[in-house]
Amino acid sequence: MTEPIAIAPTPEDPPLSPENAAVLVQLTRKDFVSDQEVRWCPGCGDYSILAQTQKVMPDFGFPKENIVFISGIGCSGRLPYYMNTYGFHTIHGRAPTIATGLKAARPDLMVWVITGDGDALSIGGNHILHSMRRNVDIKVVMFNNRIYGLTKGQASPTSEFGKVTKSTPAGTIDHPISPLSVALAAEASFIARSVDTHTEHLQATLNRVGWHHGSAFVEVLQNCNIFNDGAYREFTDREVREDRMLVLEHGKPMIFGKDRDRGLRLNGHQPEVVRLGENGMSEADLLIHDETDPLIAFMLSRIFWPEFPVPVGVIRDVRLPTHDELMTAQVEAAVAQRGVGDIHALLTGSETWLVE
Amino acid sequence: MTTTIKRPVEVLELDRVTIRFAGDSGDGMQLTGTQFTRTAAVFGNDISTLPDFPAEIRAPAGSLPGVSGFQLSFSSSDIHTPGDQPDVLVAMNPAALKSNLGDLPPGGALIVNEDAFTPGNLNKVGYASNPLVDGSLSSWNLFAIPIGALNSRALEGLGLTSKQVDLTKNFFALGLMFWLYERSMEPTIKWIDDKFGKRPVIAESNRRALKAGYAFGETTEMFHTTYRVPAAHLPPGTYRNITGNEAAALGFVVAGQKAGRNLFYGSYPITPASDILHQLATYKNFGVKTFQAEDEIAAIGSAIGASYGGALGMTGTSGPGIALKSEAINLAVMVELPLIVIDVQRAGPSTGMPTKTEQADLLQVLYGRNGDSPIAVVAPATPAECFDLAFEAVRLALKYMTPVVYLSDAFLATGAEPWRLPDVDSLADISVANRTERAGFHPYDRDPVTLARPWAVPGTAGLEHRIGGLEKADISGNVSYDPDNHHLMQTLRAAKIAGIANDIPDLEVFGPAQGDLMILGWGSTYGSIRSAVERLQADGHAVAHAHLRHLNPFPNNTGAVLAGYRRVLIPELNLGQLLLLIRARYLVDAVGYDRVRGKPFRIAEIVAEAERLLAEN
Ligand SMILES: Cc1ncc(C[n+]2csc(CCOP(=O)(O)OP(=O)(O)O)c2C)c(N)n1
Ligand code: SF4
Ligand SMILES: [Mg+2]
Numbered sequence: 004m005t006e007p008i009a010i011a012p013t014p015e016d017p018p019l020s021p022e023n024a025a026v027l028v029q030l031t032r033k034d035f036v037s038d039q040e041v042r043w044c045p046g047c048g049d050y051s052i053l054a055q056t057q058k059v060m061p062d063f064g065f066p067k068e069n070i071v072f073i074s075g076i077g078c079s080g081r082l083p084y085y086m087n088t089y090g091f092h093t094i095h096g097r098a099p100t101i102a103t104g105l106k107a108a109r110p111d112l113m114v115w116v117i118t119g120d121g122d123a124l125s126i127g128g129n130h131i132l133h134s135m136r137r138n139v140d141i142k143v144v145m146f147n148n149r150i151y152g153l154t155k156g157q158a159s160p161t162s163e164f165g166k167v168t169k170s171t172p173a174g175t176i177d178h179p180i181s182p183l184s185v186a187l188a189a190e191a192s193f194i195a196r197s198v199d200t201h202t203e204h205l206q207a208t209l210n211r212v213g214w215h216h217g218s219a220f221v222e223v224l225q226n227c228n229i230f231n232d233g234a235y236r237e238f239t240d241r242e243v244r245e246d247r248m249l250v251l252e253h254g255k256p257m258i259f260g261k262d263r264d265r266g267l268r269l270n271g272h273q274p275e276v277v278r279l280g281e282n283g284m285s286e287a288d289l290l291i292h293d294e295t296d297p298l299i300a301f302m303l304s305r306i307f308w309p310e311f312p313v314p315v316g317v318i319r320d321v322r323l324p325t326h327d328e329l330m331t332a333q334v335e336a337a338v339a340q341r342g343v344g345d346i347h348a349l350l351t352g353s354e355t356w357l358v359e
Numbered sequence: 360m361t362t363t364i365k366r367p368v369e370v371l372e373l374d375r376v377t378i379r380f381a382g383d384s385g386d387g388m389q390l391t392g393t394q395f396t397r398t399a400a401v402f403g404n405d406i407s408t409l410p411d412f413p414a415e416i417r418a419p420a421g422s423l424p425g426v427s428g429f430q431l432s433f434s435s436s437d438i439h440t441p442g443d444q445p446d447v448l449v450a451m452n453p454a455a456l457k458s459n460l461g462d463l464p465p466g467g468a469l470i471v472n473e474d475a476f477t478p479g480n481l482n483k484v485g486y487a488s489n490p491l492v493d494g495s496l497s498s499w500n501l502f503a504i505p506i507g508a509l510n511s512r513a514l515e516g517l518g519l520t521s522k523q524v525d526l527t528k529n530f531f532a533l534g535l536m537f538w539l540y541e542r543s544m545e546p547t548i549k550w551i552d553d554k555f556g557k558r559p560v561i562a563e564s565n566r567r568a569l570k571a572g573y574a575f576g577e578t579t580e581m582f583h584t585t586y587r588v589p590a591a592h593l594p595p596g597t598y599r600n601i602t603g604n605e606a607a608a609l610g611f612v613v614a615g616q617k618a619g620r621n622l623f624y625g626s627y628p629i630t631p632a633s634d635i636l637h638q639l640a641t642y643k644n645f646g647v648k649t650f651q652a653e654d655e656i657a658a659i660g661s662a663i664g665a666s667y668g669g670a671l672g673m674t675g676t677s678g679p680g681i682a683l684k685s686e687a688i689n690l691a692v693m694v695e696l697p698l699i700v701i702d703v704q705r706a707g708p709s710t711g712m713p714t715k716t717e718q719a720d721l722l723q724v725l726y727g728r729n730g731d732s733p734i735a736v737v738a739p740a741t742p743a744e745c746f747d748l749a750f751e752a753v754r755l756a757l758k759y760m761t762p763v764v765y766l767s768d769a770f771l772a773t774g775a776e777p778w779r780l781p782d783v784d785s786l787a788d789i790s791v792a793n794r795t796e797r798a799g800f801h802p803y804d805r806d807p808v809t810l811a812r813p814w815a816v817p818g819t820a821g822l823e824h825r826i827g828g829l830e831k832a833d834i835s836g837n838v839s840y841d842p843d844n845h846h847l848m849q850t851l852r853a854a855k856i857a858g859i860a861n862d863i864p865d866l867e868v869f870g871p872a873q874g875d876l877m878i879l880g881w882g883s884t885y886g887s888i889r890s891a892v893e894r895l896q897a898d899g900h901a902v903a904h905a906h907l908r909h910l911n912p913f914p915n916n917t918g919a920v921l922a923g924y925r926r927v928l929i930p931e932l933n934l935g936q937l938l939l940l941i942r943a944r945y946l947v948d949a950v951g952y953d954r955v956r957g958k959p960f961r962i963a964e965i966v967a968e969a970e971r972l973l974a975e976n
Binding site for chain 1: 397400401403546593594595596597598599600601609612613616621623625642643644645646648650652653654656657658659660661662663664665666667668669670672686687690694779780781783816817818819820821822823824825826827828829837838
């Protein structure tokens with residue numbers, strides 16, 4: 004095991020940039036594996052997410068004692084036990100709140116939030132909304148299996164309309180929400196999507212998440228092979244994935260397909276799949292992905308299989324002042340204006356009298 | 360203005376006076392009361408106040424729900440309550456008269472703003488005829504004064520709108536009261552200058568209103584007597600006037616400094632706790648970070664996160680917010696992190712009466728959570744004591760790695776009294792060390808004396824570990840479903856809190872150690888009980904008073920103290936919550952005395968109840 008060098012990076016020297024990585028620590032995937040036995044169902048997509056997470060952690064050159072994984076409740080919530088970092092398995096839906104306080108008190112830490120579709124969007128919906136709008140510097144990884152796994156198979160806020168589950172034997176009458184649209188509406192400064200089985204893509208995505216300053220939200224399409232097996236099979240299976248998923252790259256035209264012969268363009272206000280070379284379509288007609296454009300981001304958050312290829316990759320990435328930066332700045336401004344607080348003066352207040 | 364001719368008036372010396380200012384929400388009664396309080400306090404009187412404001416921000420002008428009141432008692436001797444009944448009622452309109460007259464004893468002075476008794480205003484509150492002229496107020500000593508008209512005349516020439524003029528008439532009333540009670544206008548004039556310095560015309564209008572009221576007292580033939588309440592003999596020291604919420608905020612900041620930890624306060628606005636958030640938000644240069652969360656759950660979650668990171672994590676709310684926080688309080692119980700939970704109680708259940716006081720969250724904070732969930736609970740008895748108990752809450756939270764509830768209430772929070780400034784340098788160092796030593800580190804190892812687990816904060820190399828709400832194996836802290844381990848951990852958590860009893864002061868007794876009656880109380884009922892017991896003792900009864908500041912655990916000697924009396928009476932502003940605990944714990948046949956009207960006890964009520972018990976065999 005590599006002995007970690009105890010450098011606590013300060014906010015003035017932002018550690019989370021590729022240029023800084025080299026000056027910090029050299030760790031390997033193994034350094035991030037805890038001694039706890041992993042207890043998900045065999046075949047669960049969570050294994051892959053864990054493995055990719057452990058794999059990308061050394062990329063950041065960040066001392067592992069300065070990394071914290073905070074989770075809510077659900078199958079996903081167990082992930083922190085398996086990471087050899089600091090970890091906090093909290094209560095259902097509330098992980099973002101604990102992460103917000105931790106980050107406010109300790110801007111030097113790299114804080115990941117692990118959550119599920121029910122945890123993040125049902126019971127914890129309010130906290131997701133507000134942690135994103137505040138641009139809290141947390142990295143939210145939402146495992147979306149479109150079902151409640153831990154409680155054994157009830158409908159979740161991302162379950163398809165009409166889905167038959169134990170709690171909805173006649174089919175759910177609730178409409179699903181798009182996690183990415185929600186994140187965008189909540190002003191998340193980083194939004195991405197990846198797939199559990201798409202290991203390289205997932206690693207690359209988590210790597211981007213790690214470098215981001217501010218609220219990052221990544222939806223990982225995850226297979227629950229016990230209660231919702233094959234939820235994404237139609238577009239994630241190896242044979243079809245290139246034809247049915249659109250891998251986004253900043254500044255590049257939106258091309259997809261095994262033969263890279265299809266693309267997405269705007270027809271008026273509507274997105275439309277076109278074949279390159281047909282009806283005079285060329286690359287120049289296609290949309291160019293721009294991670295800073297909220298309108299493109301919103302359009303991408305609305306399209307899904309089977310009408311469209313499923314967009315994966317980084318949908319939005321903008322640098323905005325983070326919650327802890329702003330909070331620290333206010334403290335510093337107060338000190339600059341009024342000096343370091345004097346307790347005696349504070350207690351005395353504006354008006355006292357003396358009793359002899 | 361012409362110089363006024365001083366009339367000869369009689370000066371009567373009194374030990375204590377209770378005044379109630381009442382008017383429309385827009386009449387500035389809270390400010391008027393606060394100004395009188397400051398002036399009396401600076402003069403050296405002991406004081407106690409009871410603001411009583413409507414929950415509605417802007418109820419219709421002149422309506423009964425819009426009435427705002429401020430009662431204050433000032434005295435030349437030690438007082439504990441804002442007074443059972445006012446001696447003087449200042450009523451700025453018919454609604455204020457109607458809703459407050461019932462509290463004014465016959466013969467009491469009634470100072471009324473005559474101008475507001477228009478047919479429209481009378482009609483609004485259901486007066487068929489004008490009480491100022493129909494003889495219905497003959498049992499009181501009525502002074503009907505055209506305050507509005509006199510005040511407008513005094514402000515002539517300033518070029519103010521009639522609305523602006525109207526806004527100053529409370530200072531006319533205040534000036535008159537200053538004259539009547541021989542108080543200086545100086546502190547208020549200074550306040551006006553500080554507040555309106557940049558708006559000279561407004562400052563001048565308030566000054567003129569104040570002085571006109573004072574001059575009116577001097578020149579009118581209405582008053583034949585002024586009153587003098589000499590300074591009280593308070594223990595020597597530097598004093599300031601303080602409310603419970605202010606004192607608490609200061610206590611927490613000082614405790615944070617004495618603990619060497621940055622204070623983080625996550626809160627969601629709620630009456631009557633919001634002022635603590637407002638105040639702490641101005642202390643950024645003390646390293647204090649405040650966070651207005653999206654709800655009470657997020658507020659406590661953020662505080663737990665801050666504590667996890669090594670800060671002093673605090674959250675604050677009132678009863679409805681505590682209900683929302685219970686699941687997270689339990690998380691802190693399980694992960695054994697320090698956490699301060701402020702509950703400024705108000706009348707419940709549900710939304711209840713938000714601005715009114717009550718002590719009915721005791722069982723909620725003790726037992727309102729799933730599983731056996733022991734936490735420490737402390738409760739201040741007076742506004743000034745809020746400082747001490749805030750400090751104590753932090754001491755316990757850090758030393759025992761536990762959530763501590765600081766249980767205050769609306770009366771303590773908004774009530775004021777003189778506070779002798781503590782000597783900060785002599786306050787105890789309450790710092791605790793983070794765990795940094797790798798060798799032998801186990802997340803759920805315990806200190807042999809306190810049973811506290813180590814505080815190993817993220818960023819400490821070599822101590823990476825995982826915590827959470829699932830049951831922990833003793834010592835290792837790994838997730839465990841082992842039946843015997845769960846039993847062990849439940850008893851350890853309980854023993855840790857129970858052990859705090861060895862670390863807190865004994866319950867003090869005021870009065871004989873043995874006798875006919877012990878009156879046991881907690882929280883804001885202190886003043887009423889203490890005054891009642893003083894009266895009973897003066898009448899020769901063998902009655903004592905003890906007041907709990909620690910509600911979990913109780914002081915070790917509690918049972919022994921109670922055993923010294925033939926009867927035990929527990930007055931509470933709830934339907935018998937401490938009573939239930941005391942009876943269950945000590946098997947004493949204590950009886951309760953409950954009043955839940957959203958107001959503090961009257962001294963006389965407690966005296967009467969005690970006398971009733973004493974007369975029984
Ligand atoms: C307050 C509370 N309510 C309900 C539960 C039960 N519960 C645990 S996990 C869960 C749903 C989890 O679904 P999801 O977030 O999608 O996670 P998954 O198990 O699918 O990963 C529920 C309802 C709980 N632990 N706490
Ligand atoms: S229930 Fe589903 S999500 Fe949970 S561990 Fe099993 S397969 Fe994975
Ligand atoms: Mg799920």
